[in-house]
Amino acid sequence: MRSNFLFTSESVSEGHPDKVADQISDAVVDLFLSKDPEARVACETLTTTNRVVLAGEIRAKGVFDAQSGWADGALDEIERAVRNTVKRIGYEQDGFHWDKLEFANYLHGQSAHIAQGVDESGNKDEGAGDQGIMFGFACDETPDLMPATLYYSHRILERMAADRHSGAAPFLEPDAKSQVTLAYENGRPVRATALVVSTQHAAGYDQAKLRDYAKGVMADVLPDGWLPEDSAIYVNPTGLFEIGGPDGDAGLTGRKIIVDTYGGAAPHGGGAFSGKDPTKVDRSAAYVSRYLAKNIVAAGLAKRATIQLSYAIGVAEPLSLYVDLHGTGTVEADRIEAVLPTLVRLTPKGIRTHLALNKPIYEPSAAYGHFGRKAEGDHFTWERTDLVDALKQAL
Template identity: 80%
Template sequence: MRSSFLFTSESVSEGHPDKVADQISDTVVDLFLSKDPQARVACETLVTTQRVVLAGEVRGNGMIDTEGKWADGALAEIEAAVRATVKKIGYEQDGFHWDTLEFANHLHPQSAHIAQGVDESGNKDEGAGDQGIMFGYATDETPDLMPATLYYSHKILERMAADRHSGAAPFLEPDAKSQVTLRYENEVPVEATALVVSTQHAPGYYFHNNEGDPALYAKLRDYVVSVFHDVLPKGFITDNTVIHVNPTGRFEIGGPDGDAGVTGRKIIVDTYGGASPHGGGAFSGKDPTKVDRSAAYVTRYLAKNIVAAGLARRCTIQLSYAIGVAEPLSVYVDLHGTGTVDEAKLEAALPNLVRLTPKGIRTHLGLNKAIYQPSAAYGHFGRKAEGDFFSWEKTDLVDALKSALA
């Protein structure tokens, strides 16, 4: 890796249409898991002007049985949960309103052909819900061991959302995007060279091509610049930092009314902002038997513990699976030349610390719970582990790792 360079990551807010879709899909996952920890959910969501559409395969006691019959009240419960999620995000606009949007539910029973290969039975261990490759990453660039460009992109939008919800910034609307470019020297971020925010706003808060209200736009811009200064480390913003706030001008129509949203289109935002490889599979809308989700979580968990243990400054881990097969087909560790231990020794040690089967991962991290909706905006990684939530962010393997390599 080059020691001096510019690198950029982006984030999108909870009101971005793709993130609205992700949050709805994970709301459905949580609802099913709250009824049945062994539920199977693969829920895709489409959002557009005044419309939410669900599709996918599901199974779970208390909601739908293997014959495809819905439990009493289940359909109404799903719709109510979806509307509550949209309301929580803050959409009460003519083009997308939690109370008046049209809702269509096309979820149906999980394929029996998938179930027979995945379910545990007799002497057969539970198999992976699909084939695929999953990556986890950690770096010492930030306290939460995340790439700095993505870390600050998320924090900017989290702060803006908090101010919108509290009323401190009443001119903000839910849809927003951020982008952070940092200059690295000796692989350490030292300066922000470019900062971008495009945010949906209340009527009139723009000025472009001599149209709009310059005073209102100045209020919006000054607010966003103050967020930049509050979020980024002191000294990162300099006279040379290029700042863009709503560079296209007016942004009053946004969210699903401005652009359709679909589950799983923001996978780089969800993970490492482009600083690490990505296996390609989305997380939201999938129960934890799907290794797209659970194995990506455990690779982050293992990589973070390796960096937290001081065994490397940067770590990438890859796992691979075949559908219906329990054990991973491969375990790969790359310390990017920053490690103090042999990568092959880590590859041998990790499966002894956490059983890397779908069931083993879920058991170790406690994933069969209704814990997923909060992960569907502002990243699945680099979050604070609290109770059952974000268990894959814990660093409780540090001592075991050191012992295994002693």
């Protein structure tokens, strides 16, 4: 690994069109899981000018049955969940309004062929919902064991959203993006060399005032002394940003997977998370991979750790487990590979049970990253570091 370099990550706000789609998809997942913890959901969302469209495959007791179809009131509940999500984000614009948008629901029953391979039955354990590779990552650059470039990109936009919701910055609108470039010396982040914020704003709002506000947020979020020179701070570099959100650009579920994970600092298996119930290993195996990597770093066994898992559709056990400590480990990676499956069963059901994933916990994960979040109650269980002692004892 290089010691001295520049690295960049970006984030997008909860009001970005793709993130609106992700949050709607996860609101649907949460609704189904609240009715049936064993629900099967694969919900894709399209957002555009005053329109939201759902599509995908589902199965859930009390909501949808392959024989009898939709339960009474279920379609209305889904529409309410969609509109309430858009309202919570803050869209009451002419081009995208929670109460005025047109809504279309094309969700339908899950394929029986997929169900027969995935469902647990007799002596057959629950199989993976699809084939694929999933990665988890952790590093010691921040208290949350995340890449610093992504960590600060998220924090800038979270602070701006909090100011918008509280009324402290009423000139802000929901759509925004950030980008943070950091200089690394001897492998550690030491300062920012470029910062970018593009944010939707009220019509006619003074750009100089907006720049001053954004610079103030950056200064508050970054460590002391990290702010770059003024010429390397870019706020709305194209000028006015009044038309935004789904009215300015269509949004789709799953288009911000690097923002959702590690900001490009680690590999990505390619599968999106939002809109999928936890039997889908795209989601659950990526979560447990992060959990394992974070516990390795938290235990002091490495400064950086990457985990890869792979699965075949309908097969319970992972096909492979790979650990890379990037030359920073205090023990051999193959020893950790041998220990991890003894601490957590890495089948879809084992992962869901260990991390308590069959609950309506997903909508909060759909903005500002699925990782590097605070584990509180049932939420973000994959961010816990409760394997540290067991890892140390085993190794």
